Amino acid sequence: MYIINSKLVMEKEISINLNIAEHRFPLTIKREEEEVLRKAADLLNNKFKAWRADIKYRGFEGSKLLALAALEVVAEQLEKNKLTGKDKIEKELEEIHMLLEDSMIDI
Numbered sequence: 001m002y003i004i005n006s007k008l009v010m011e012k013e014i015s016i017n018l019n020i021a022e023h024r025f026p027l028t029i030k031r032e033e034e035e036v037l038r039k040a041a042d043l044l045n046n047k048f049k050a051w052r053a054d055i056k057y058r059g060f061e062g063s064k065l066l067a068l069a070a071l072e073v074v075a076e077q078l079e080k081n082k083l084t085g086k087d088k089i090e091k092e093l094e095e096i097h098m099l100l101e102d103s104m105i106d107i
Contacts, residue, residue, distance in 0.1 A: 021048045021066045047072050 016034060018025045018041045029037060047069035051057055057065060 020044055021062055021069075044069055044073060 012030055013028050014031050014034065015026065015028050016037070018027060018037060020041050021044070027037070044066075048062075048066055051060075051065045051068050051072075052062075057068070060068075
């Protein structure tokens with residue numbers, strides 16, 4: 001907290017520590033970002049652990065496993081975005097189709 005013009009103002013940034021792939025990262029973030037960042041770190045850690053447990057990748061360095069985990073997370077998100085975009089386009093086309101049908105009835 002700090003004082004501006006005799007008014008008490010709450011700081012909007014907080015300090016947190018995130019553990020990712022067995023490394024600690026001290027961060028200063030906006031308070032509203034904390035939940036998303038913690039969930040993202042948990043997701044990435046789970047993927048990292050899965051890659052590390054896979055016997056095919058036992059000799060890989062942690063940084064390479066982390067890169068594979070990050071690749072998997074990003075690929076999943078891109079796939080979700082692709083599906084979301086497709087659904088949105090289909091919905092818009094359906095709305096246009098309904099508008100056209102309604103306008104044909106009036107003719």
